[in-house]
Amino acid sequence: MDRKKKNEIRVRFAPSPTGNLHIGGARTALFNYLYAKKNKGRFILRIEDTDRERSTKEYEDNIMRSLEWLEINSDEGPFRQSEREEIYKKHIERLLEEGKAYYCFCTREHLEKMRNKQREKKEPPRYEGKCFSLTQKEKERLLKEKKNFSIRLKIPENEILEFDDLVRGKVKFNTKDIGGDFVIARDDFSALYNFVCAVDDMDMEITHVIRGEDHISNTPKQILIQRALGFLSPRYAHIAMLLGSDKSKLSKRHGAASVTEYKEKGYLREALINFIALLGWRPPGEREIFSLTELIETFSLKDCQRSGAVFDLQKLDYLNGYYIRNMKREDLVNACIPYLVKAGLIEAKFEEDRYPPAYGGVVPQASYYVPGKKEKISFQKLGEIISLYQERMKVLSEVGEFTDYFFKENIDYQKELLFWKDAKEEDTRKALEKAASILSKVENWKREEIEEKMIKEASKDKDKGKLLWPVRVALSGKKASAGPFDIMEVLGPETTFKRLKSAKNALKRAENQ
């Protein structure tokens, strides 16, 4: 481990791999990262996998890759607590020797019973310290009998302690409210959360612990552990929780909760970062669009909110749309291609030794095909199609439903959709015929000329929609779409005429029905 430079600020993000990276976790990671970068410090990643039952490698991978995707990169780590068991064990043994911790042979059943009794009496649950008064002989006997035990930390009975929280100010607590001497290790000397956390924060020379408000109540315990071990505690900053629309702690039941889910729905990392940064933090001024770099420049714990922030999907959508609109075309196309593939609109074929990166990104050397058709569809062409919807997309996953008519051979028309306002079938057929005749005079099949000729004709009537609406629906088959001239240019004359014709046929068919 790198040794700490003098006055260097060191922060850590310490997720436990018991689930995919949660959006709230991502925000905690971000705040730590921003604080480190802003202060030329170091950002350390620590995997808290002391719960062997629930921790998995898959979740750890997900956390790592999610952070990577968000470009929240660590300067040190990942350190795994499962690889540091010897360190914890030594500290526990020392506390035992010094009499600051002791063996407890109470069974879970006994403890459960006690807790229930206390609850019934409306008393706070609390360990009464029974095993602390065990004699040396009794202890040795129980140990010999191989009775299950746990190791508890002896804490002061009634002492007021306080710490200075960087976002909340002074927080006081009384040791009598902690719930008695608490368990720091199991009978195989494997340490529990508060202990490993306290030890690692010291051992990794963490100067600032920035974490969710739900850890406030753990702080006294960790301070007590550090005190018993004879170490100085880091400074703490407890940031407000991320809330669901019902104002309770954000979780799976509020819908998408993991970074992965947002990524898959087509949210951009820039938008997600910008959005979660502004949840519970706001720099002075009225600006709301920030890149990661700009966030680093302006970040300060002083500007952190003390109350919880509701996760508002509509604002995320707005930001995502904003970032999509500001993307370079090539980047947008690359970002959209996986969604077109997923929607079955195109197929991507890669040169033999090249495969798409597992996460995001597309190999430019890939070739794209429309299923069922022989010829390639060029990257350029995909760009023309996609950019028609750049202004309209909120999330990347919408690209398929927006652009499907460019890839499909035939369109199933809904007859009524072809009618503009109170137009009749006769009017609609005439409009389609008129359009075809105008378009047949177009010499250079470009948007400008198409638009000029069509608008000229459409303007003969006050209501341009009489001509243009049926044409647009004939081309797209949709109630809402990009403009007809843009569509025509991308579609090309052949398909354009074909669609005008088949729309007309659809009218006929509808008449016969």
Added chain:
RNA sequence: GGCCCCAUCGUCUAGUCUGGCUUAGGACGCCAGGUUUUCAUCCUGGUAACACCGGUUCAAAUCCGGUUGGGGUCACCA
């Protein structure tokens, strides 16, 4: 229930520390209008909040106390 934290538009928030500059500002949403063949974008306007009660003060969203409300946490989970 004990302990802890919190409290400005529906939501994110500015203003609170250092009381008067506030007819409480911005953004998202929503509504209306403009641009437009549709949708979206864009532009203009509108809607909407200091939880309550007391106190301090010439003056309180801002300071103090209480009430209410919300949240978190009370494991051999993290």
